Amino acid sequence: MSSRKRIFNLLRTINIASCQCPAHSHRGNVQVLNSTPLKDYAFEIKCSTIRYGLGVTREVGMDLVNLGAKNVCVMTDQNVVSLSPMKAVLDSLVKNGINYSVYDNVRVEPTDTSFKHAIDFAKQGMFDSYVAVGGGSVMDTCKAANLFACDPEAEFLDYVNLPIGKGKPVTVPLKPMIAIPTTSGTGSETTGMSIFDYEEIKAKTGISHTALRPLLALIDPLHTLSVPQTVANYSGFDIFCHALESFTAIPYNERSPAPENPALRPVYQGSNPISDVWARFCLQCLNKYFARSVYNADDLEARSTMHLAATMAGVGIGNAGVHICHGLAYPIAGNVKNFVPKDYGTEPIVPHGLAVVLTAPSVFRFTAASDPDKHLEAASILGADILGKKREDAGKVLSDTILMFMDRMKIENGLSAIGYTTQDIPQLVRGALPQHRLLKIAPVPQSEEDLSKILEDSLTLY
Known part of the structure; x- marks a missing residue:
């Protein structure tokens, strides 16, 4: 403690003794305005934890054990459900004694209707964690299902981006989600985006919030071979x-x-x-x-x-x-x-x-x-x-x-x-x-x- 005090006293002495002319008088005494500037002045980088490697999918069951998962929702689509990536995921879950339910009706290029079907499944299942196996459509659907299952009283447009929806910030805690991409494109495994076709206007929109980001992304190149x-x-x-x-x-x-x-x-x-x-x-x-x-x-x-x-x-x-x-x-x-x-x-x-x-x-x-x-x-x-x-x-x-x-x-x-x-x-x-x-x-x-x-x-x- 005495050495730290000496250091602080030394820094204070240097600051007081420093040249106080206009060219140098800001040393050590930076003033920050309280008013908010018109343009932004900072950026931040947020993303999911990323784990990359050949065959890394085999670890998903252990990850869920480490999370204390008891009831897992595995989401995929009709194309992926019968392929090797899905088999690798389920093998790992079975090996590690994880209880799970599969939802395989994700629509490629999802719509608000397909989102709502997945949301209903998630609400009924009362899941404590989620695993998305597939491309961007699967991961985006899984994010939305997780969100609305955690806020069951929310209206669908509450979280949808302005001006189509209300653009409400996400304040409810979400369940852990692990993303296992099988295609090389969307990058949804690292983002807080969930995109869908809003059928009423015939255009895509989505939900955008950092809370939607998967907890973990397992990037397994073996899945790309199919x-x-x-x-x-x-x-x-x-x-x-x-x-x-x-x-x-x-x-x-x-x-x-x-x-x-x-x-x-x-x-x-x-x-x-x-x-x-x-x-x-x-x-x-x-x-x-x-x-x-x-x-x-x-x-x-x-x-x-x-x-x-x-x-x-x-x-x-x-x-x-x-x-x-x-x-x-x-x-x-x-x-x-x-x-x-x-x-x-x-x-x-x-x-x-x-x-x-x-x-x-x-x-x-x-x-x-x-x-x-x-x-x-x-x-x-x-x-x-x-x-x-x-x-x-x-x-x-x-x-x-x-x-x-x-x-x-x-x-x-x-x-x-x-x-x-x-x-x-x-x-x-x-x-x-x-x-x-x-x-x-x-x-x-x-x-x-x-x-x-x-x-x-x-x-x-x-």
Whole structure:
């Protein structure tokens, strides 16, 4: 104690003796204003605990024992329920004596109706923990089921994002949730997002709060070996847009308003030095491994790296946010007509990764003026030669780079290839406008005319 007192006295003496001229008089006596600034001045990084490794799924039963779980809800979908990832999970639960019930009716690209079915199951089961085994649809459904089972008196729209829902903050304690992703795309295993198609407006919306984050994400690359080629392809473009959008989002210290209380700081905060690290990592992985992972299903190195990239992109977007590509993707998916992609069943659907990337070339031509250097850097990481390129060329350079990837991966030739025409654009714009959480994270504001132009330019790409 005496040594600590001497140190404090010494620091106090140094501070008093320091030069008090205007140039140096702030040393040791920083004043913090009590008033809330107009723009934010801080960011924070929150994500699930991540455990990565080949075969790590075998540990889920032990994790549940460690949590003291007595009654577990395992959620999955009809595609995954009969595959090896689900078998590995149930084997681990049985081996460790865990009592569980399976809900396997999760809808791929869930709706408010499918969410409500899962919520009813969760309420009836009185579960003390949850395990989600599948892609983003399963994890998002499981998050919603957990939330509403823990707040059974809540109305469905209470927690849904403004302006569609009430956007209430989550204050009830949720049950522990473990996420085991089987696809490499959404990054939902690390985020507090739960996205669904709201059928009334034919557009996606969701629930956004850090409380929804899984307690633990088990990232097991072995599960990716059973993912069909088309699913791997579209999922990869979800990573692609996550990285590009979070990297080019409005800087965190340009976003407004600043929260009056740190607990009110939104999940999507804008680009920041830490999210940028993950975005760069993901773009590097995409450049080296994306095509390999899609066209060589048994390439364990490529699929393992893409699986890790999906999680790292989730950490990035889960704190920085995504913007226009995702904002437009929600009505693109919600207004699907007759498009039925291979490996996705028989019902019309626009898979999420496809919906986000179809407008990406046009989006990044539009946003490039906000930060040409970052747009050029992103293109360079993805393999473009930017030597001699001017800053005013940044939008075209990045757009051409995205188109090169889309062509290499045989992505459909624009919105017209999935059934949309010029006449559909007003409806798509109307579906995008309520996506405040996304569009406000874009580095430049957009008018209805801007969004219409982006969609028009995306009708045909090649």
